[in-house]
Amino acid sequence: MYTTYSTFLLAGRTIHCINFDPTSFTDADLLWLPHHQQLSEAGRKRKADHLAGRIAAFHALNRQAVPGIGSSGEPLWPAGVSGSISHSGTQAIAICAEKGIVGIDCEAIIDEREAHEIQNGVIDAQEAQLLVASHLPFDQAFTLTFSAKESLFKALFPQVQAWMGFDSARVTALAAHTLTLTLTRPLPPFAQNQLFTAHWCQHDATVVTLICAA
Incomplete structure (x- = not known):
């Protein structure tokens, strides 16, 4: 190849x-x-x-x-x-x-129409309001949220060893180069409401999110 x-x-x-x-x-x-x-x-x-x-x-x-x-x-x-x-x-x-823990994800920007079609399975109403308030295009903000949750679950899986749905974490802040994710339930050994920072960038036609923590 x-x-x-x-x-x-x-x-x-x-x-x-x-x-x-x-x-x-x-x-x-x-x-x-x-x-x-x-x-x-x-x-x-x-x-x-x-x-x-x-x-x-x-x-x-x-x-x-x-x-x-x-x-x-x-x-x-x-x-x-x-x-x-x-x-x-x-x-x-x-x-x-x-x-420490590390998780990375790359995603092509999800078309805005598709993002609205699938958003109920990825974000809640509170997150939807946050994405709109971020002033980023909705398709980019939604893709970043989708990707950041994927990165978080990859980072946590080696210790959690359990399936984690998109509702296991909520995006509580979205800035120019970072997102903040908050666990909505305990995922032992990680506690409910524990915070994680995801760094992001746009690379070629994709967004990349990264979580690294000690």
């Missing part, structure tokens, strides 16, 4: 980025992955997305390891490392850290 590698900074952290051409993917490309047999039944798009994400993670790990696949589909990072992977369209990104 044809790929190009680059990096960019978000909140002072290096984000490893792979742009890829899914039309150039072949099943033989998967043989690079130690866990390639686990993907034998996956569809072509899933295989290409997964491979691009693992290549990005390989760079994030200083080209020393490739994360495997956990029982819930999560990446399995080396001992002592926290990491996160995301992909959207023809781009995959990854980040890792030696301590």
Whole structure:
């Protein structure tokens, strides 16, 4: 599969980025992955997305390891490392850290009509008012909220080990480069009303959100 590698900074952290051409993917490309047999039944798009994400993670790990696949589909990072992977369209990104929690997500801007159609499953009335008050275009503000919640759940999952719906956290502030998320229920070991800061940027045609905490 044809790929190009680059990096960019978000909140002072290096984000490893792979742009890829899914039309150039072949099943033989998967043989690079130690866990390639686990993907034998996956569809072509899933295989290409997964491979691009693992290549990005390989760079994030200083080209020393490739994360495997956990029982819930999560990446399995080396001992002592926290990491996160995301992909959207023809781009995959990854980040890792030696301590704390980390979650990253990239999303293409969701069309405003679609955003209004699905918003009740993602945000509540209080959040909707906050997004309007942010003065960002609704499609961008909604996509940022969707993405930030995805980043948060990725960051928390290694410790929570449970499914988290979009109503598990509420966006309580949205600024030029950050969002504040507040847990609406306990997610042990994290407490109800615990706050998390998500940093965000627009990168090419996508928004990227990042949560890093000690």
